[in-house]
Amino acid sequence: MTEDEGPELDDHQYTVAGLRSYEAVYGRDFVSPGGRRTTAELLETLDWTPSRHVLDVGFGLGGAAFMMATQYQANVLGVDLSHNMAVEAQRRCADYGLADLVELVHGDILNHEFTDEFDFVHSREVFLHIHDKAQLFSTLHRLLKPGGLLLFTDYCRGPGEPSQAFDDYVREFGYDLRTVDDIGDLLDEAGFTGISADDQTEQFIGIHRRELDELDATGLDQADKDELRAGWLAKIDRAQQGEQRWGWFRATR
Numbered sequence: 001m002t003e004d005e006g007p008e009l010d011d012h013q014y015t016v017a018g019l020r021s022y023e024a025v026y027g028r029d030f031v032s033p034g035g036r037r038t039t040a041e042l043l044e045t046l047d048w049t050p051s052r053h054v055l056d057v058g059f060g061l062g063g064a065a066f067m068m069a070t071q072y073q074a075n076v077l078g079v080d081l082s083h084n085m086a087v088e089a090q091r092r093c094a095d096y097g098l099a100d101l102v103e104l105v106h107g108d109i110l111n112h113e114f115t116d117e118f119d120f121v122h123s124r125e126v127f128l129h130i131h132d133k134a135q136l137f138s139t140l141h142r143l144l145k146p147g148g149l150l151l152f153t154d155y156c157r158g159p160g161e162p163s164q165a166f167d168d169y170v171r172e173f174g175y176d177l178r179t180v181d182d183i184g185d186l187l188d189e190a191g192f193t194g195i196s197a198d199d200q201t202e203q204f205i206g207i208h209r210r211e212l213d214e215l216d217a218t219g220l221d222q223a224d225k226d227e228l229r230a231g232w233l234a235k236i237d238r239a240q241q242g243e244q245r246w247g248w249f250r251a252t253r
């Protein structure tokens, strides 16, 4: 995904209406599986001291950036390619009174000019959009301070030959999905050490089942609920077939 493809995201997957639907199921300020609960679980595993300098790649509606600032007194810089996401997250950041701790910019992680180095890089469900993984991971390696930590979750694929249906799904969203092991190898090639690459697909299935159970309680209209239900059932099915996987990754510069 390059900067030119930001409008593509805004016109298709991340339209203003699409964001409203995603957020109804993932929870306020989040656009990734498990929303606030999963992000909290991940962040709890980090070694926080006040004023950690964090880069949030693909901040979406800002949920993780806001959580890192409010719960851990982190200074967060976020970069996101979608204009719709950036405008909404910037508005919320001001509304929550977090502008001193959180700066959210519209841009492409692969092209943005950074002046800082970071203690942590955080990202959730973003790298699936980025096809040049080698450039992505070498960029993130360069942006971390020595000893700094990269922590991310991402959609992945199973190791076998993909079915036509899985290929169609990946193509429809313009994703670039790799196996959990391949991502681990790419991190290694980019120079990271202490790499952990964990397949959390069972948890992914559980989260999507819970989100399905909660769908009826959202304020969405029936057509949106039906569309989301079909999408969530398809994700659960692909994951149960072993074609879609979910990876949790940590690596140190």
Ligand SMILES: C[S@@+](CC[C@H](N)C(=O)[O-])C[C@H]1O[C@@H](n2cnc3c(N)ncnc32)[C@H](O)[C@@H]1O
Residues within 6 Å of the ligand: 001, 002, 009, 014, 029, 030, 031, 032, 057, 058, 059, 060, 061, 062, 063, 064, 079, 080, 081, 082, 085, 107, 108, 109, 110, 123, 124, 125, 126, 129, 130
């Ligand atoms: C599924 S959303 C996840 C948002 C957020 N991380 C969360 O957990 O709620 C994926 C986000 O990645 C952003 N994104 C995709 N490609 C990007 C790129 N090259 N640079 C920065 N952000 C990107 C999208 O605009 C979108 O906001």
